[in-house]
Amino acid sequence: MHLKYESTLREPLVDGVKDYHKVTEDIIGPIEAKPGKLWYVGFFISLSLLAFGAFSVFWEVYFGIGVWNLNRTIGWGWDITNFVWWVGIGHAGTLISAILLLFRQGWRTGVNRAAEAMTIFAVMCAGQFPIFHMGRVWMAFFVLPYPNTRGPVWVNFNSPLLWDVFAISTYFTVSLLFWYSGLLPDFATVRDRAKTKLRKLLYGIASFGWTGSTKHWQRHEALSLVLAGLSTPLVLSVHTIVSFDFATSVIPGWHTTIFPPYFVAGAIFSGFAMVQTLLIITRKILHLEDYITIGHMEAMNKVIVLTGSIVGCAYLTELFMAWYGAVPYEFDTFYKYRAAGPLGWSYWIMMTCNVITPQVFWFRKMRRNIMVTFIMSIIVNIGMWFERFVIICTSLYRDYLPSSWSYYRPSWPEVGFYLGTFGLFFTCYFLFAKYFPVIAVAEIKHVLKTSGESFKNDMTKYEQESADKFAHDVAHAH
């Protein structure tokens, strides 16, 4: 007798009476059916947002960054705020797929596919900003260290912006590989069920000839582990490097050693909030409540309240250091122009959204309330957007020389660019939801018999046995 036993005290990861076939039907089914009306509505809204974003970017590239309201004092505004925000969002996916895999957290199976997709799309969105915020974007390839006939002129390895180039591109590559390798068995499942030629062909190509042989599975598992090992440091390093853009500078409010851990915590915080937002909608629309359960949400809400508190702690530490450090410029930045001053409102939005409201998640009832979770996920993402805005703009707008102080409001192409990345994100996500298995079928099947509700109910008889008998039975199974 071979048995993996999990206590019935633990919440099941898959609700309802399921067998392997049912799982396949539930998850692959929507791919084979025509999408609903809602899908079309959402998809076209996303496409139009994307088009508007493309137009905004065209406008900016054609007429110059001057169509944005950035200025001599505030060189970065919505552009880099959005960049950091999107990169941060991506982090939850990587954390779920890599770190939770290494820590053998079974509950990740329900959410990892969508979360990883979100990572990829978020990083794609994030990447747009540092590219198109360049004054001469057609020279963007200068940031790549390629051999050239100009001397050769090399990139500046001292620049944190260059580190960003490497960090983000590595991150994107590894995340994509990880996501795609996980998709292989599921694509093969779609292929095997395909009733149309085209579907068979396309999913056949996409599944890279997966046959489901033991060797395949063994290599698949090994690759997953290797990629998880590669991704794990990335979860920490990417946002650390992003934070270096600010931390290594001399601007009060940026020049802070606390930034790396604070940024990483913030990234995970916002990433999980985004996963919540997406999955609450996805599970509803695709009827996947059995696979993405309240338990999943509660687990993520726990992460949110933890990271939210870390972030809150960081805010307070910053305030303390601004006072304790006794640097007048830094003191002024934090106490006069960040917590107060013309942009002070943004600081208090950040504080409210990121530190105060997430505290509701100390209550189990709240953690398990879908509506509360959904609203909180939105609030947290607003808060985290403002955190980046506060860091970037409230530090810059009133820095060392008061003669240059200025103010900043975004112009329509800046807002348009941001909306455009939402367009890009949701266009990708809608396509993903339609054509890709949004839940990792193979992985769900892997945990189904230990953590599925109907299987867990069968455990009752074992639990009623004495421990000695159970141990004996297992030891002498053959």
Add this chain to the structure above:
Amino acid sequence: MEQKKYWKGLEELNDTKGHQEIVKNEFQEDLPFAEGESLLNATTPRRDFLKYLGFTTAAATIAASCEIPVKKAIPYVNKPEEITPGVPNYYASTYAIDGEYVPVVVKTREGRPIKIEGNTLSSVTGGSTTARVQGAVLSLYDTARLRYPTINGTETTWAELDKQVSAALNGLGGRPVVVLSSTILSPSTKKLIGEFLSKYPGSRHVTYDAVSYSGMLLANEAAYGKRALPSYHFENAKVVVSLAADFLGTWLSPAEFSKQYGATRKINAEKPEMSKHFHFESMMSLTGANADERYTHKPSETGAVALALYNALSGGTVSGIADKRLAEGIQKAAKALQANQGKALVVAGSNDVNVQLIVNAINNLVGANGTTIDWATTSNYRQGIDSDMAQLVNDLNAGSIGALLINGVNPVYDYFDGKKFVDGLKKAALTITFNDRKDETSELCKYAAPDHHFLESWNDAEGKTGYYSFTQPTIAPLFKTRAFQDSLLVWGGNSTSNWVDYLKGEWMTRLGGQEAWDKALQDGVIEPATAPALAGAAFAGDVAAATAKISSAKKGGKHELVLYEKVAIGNGKMANNPWLQEMPDPITRATWDNYACVSNKLAQQYGMELGDDYEINAGKKVLKIKANGKEIALPLLIVPGMHPDVIAIAVGYGRNKNAGKAAGEVGKNAYPLVSYNGQTFDYFAPDVTVEATGEKYDIGMTQTHNSYEGRPIIKETTLEEFIRHPKAVNEDREELAKYGKDFRADATLYPDYPYPGIKWGMSIDLNTCFGCGACTIACQAENNVSVVGKEEVIKAHEMHWIRIDRYFSGDVDNPEVVFQPMLCQHCDNAPCENVCPVAATMHSSEGINQMAYNRCIGTRYCANNCPYKVRRFNWRDWNGADSFENNLYDVSDMNDNLTRMVLNPDVVVRSRGVMEKCSFCVQRLQDAKLAAKKEGRPVKDGEAKTACQQACAADAIVFGNVNDKESRIARIRNEEQKERLYYVLEEIHTLPSVNYLAKIRNKDAAPKAAAGHHEEAHHG
């Protein structure tokens, strides 16, 4: 020995056919595909694929790198003898517009004037310039200039014009001819005008100055019997009292006075002496901002203040002054004047004869005549008598004037009763304008005979008696214009002579030969071999009568108005100069507009006050101001230091569309608010009503925050304190010692870079920087700095490489002001350099922070990380230097092919999307180094000058090689100014190459708390 033949292979040994083929075609090598084989099926497709990939990537990269379209330059077919491409020629000339006298040297490149510098051979100005002088070169290329003569607005030929004008002149029927001009400094021109007019009996030359000094001229006539202006010698004054005379900004001859005054403000610990400057005024002027003690009063009290000062000096007490602080100030000023007999000077900006007479009396009392005021050499800076102009307008309206020849004045725009002038103008039989554009007056004249720009002209100028400066063409006339003097010669029937010969003839006789004439043109100036001794004049003014008149003057109402000239725009003649329009006003830091300057208190009554809201919103409430029956609606602008009940408005704005794209319909014309008191023009209104309109109007300001927040970026102290503890002003620098013996090397983990050869450095003296802005415009001209327009200034997109930060401190009604020129500090540990991902900004071995524009991709990270915020990003395509069609952003015709002739070919124009900033005028440094190299010697101190340094009238900027121990910069840093020397934001270890010298105010202020603390530290 037998030659052995080695074969390389069996093919060679057997000499197969295939081998013979190969030997024949040495380099034949087919692509390694078998015949009929497709690429993908080739035996080695992977390698080839990589080859092709590599090649195409490389090709695409190369193609992408060559995006700049090639613009062709046409070389000389026959090289003119005096022009070597790439080598500038310099010609001496004179800036003599509206009576301002500034001898200059004009730099031309390939025949185009591109830069104006002061002529150092002139003892009057000593090479100093003002913003307007620096900007004048752009006016040459003004697209709004009249390009040909016109009759009734349509183009004509000079021959036709001459024919008609001559006929018209002959048909005047005995009615007189009047030449109406602003102050003319040229003796030869005046002589010519006299000769021309002598043919028409009863004719006269009327001099009309839009901003008039007739009050002074008449008062001098009354007091000394001379209708003239004396020479002022601020350099001899230990005490200067100015009654609203803005002598550093706009009054008479600011270039000259800034130099003189600057000399008395230089100070070091060994010789801690400086002049003391009292200033009484209604508004906040540039000069007032530089005063040691400044007091405000209403404009209607100007006479009372002068009288009170006179009374206090003549043994009485200060009376008739209600304001306690003001009364004390007058008392203090009187005391200081008394104590410095013979070393004191009082000047007044009022155009009232009586006030000026009292000032003359005061100067007489304090022994200024013959010491700080020289009557031996009088100056000709202003000659207009207001009553002459008023008489002319009356005569015109009476129809008694035959011909009116208008040269360089625009009374329809700037005469207080422009309508009356227009009415009169219509009654003149013949109206001719020589003005350079179809301005408000010219468009009403029948004939337009446009004069040359001064850079295209021959002329002379006598700024002061015996002090001459010459004007010679620096370029052939750009358009079909003709010298005003030539026109007069032609119409006067003197068709054989022309103006050049006339002028030369005049001077050949005086100088005695071609050689002397050539020398005069070369030097530009002729001056007395030894300066005549200063002399006074006997005061014979009727003080009692003046006192009586002042005492009976109208008392002011609740609000009063004062009109003033802005440092950049002046009387409005150069309003179509985009550089000057965009130059931030030294006090308000506003560009492109005029506005109603008000105090914070007055603004509060209309719902605005200094604070965050005021700072972050460009929209300012519009006030409707009524004075003298006229009305003007202007946005208010809060200026600390304004008298609480006074509104100040700048003249020179509100030109009509024809004045040009930059001037047209910018601001409002304030000249109609001037009034005529029967003798002179009054540039104030004692009783105005103010109404809110509920509207808002955007003003583009380059600086919105007024305070330096007590940060140690500005260091200042009082003279008293400086004498007692010279080092106290820099006591916070002692903190740096904690990092080790040498802050530079010890406060960092990284090794220091040595600068073995030249190490450039700059020193800026906050005591002698008066904030006039000449450096900003000089830099703009030298470095092709783009003009962005008001909308972009509002967005804080201005491009100036050197700006002058202006900070107020203390009481908002009586603030102290400090000016701090801020430019790239060329940090040796530059925060901008290490953050650039593509290494587009880096350090030179001479300590210069350089920009490689071609490499810059425009991430703006460097600008963010610059603590001085001196980096300037090309937000838009300001100058057509990028490769996108139709995206040029140019609001002021700066990219017309004509205007672009002003560009300095030594400095590249920057394309949209790249960062730029001060380069320490690296092209000039390179020039100096090359010149020295040719002579095989090191660069000498003073050979390499930055544009800002050269433009500065007060010598506040010193630049040079810090490694040269004998250089001025090295001596300032290591010996002369050790006590005052500091670096801005030194504590963040940026290691700037620009140092500042702390400001010393000659005032007895209450000792600061910090100073008390310092005393303990030193004596404890």
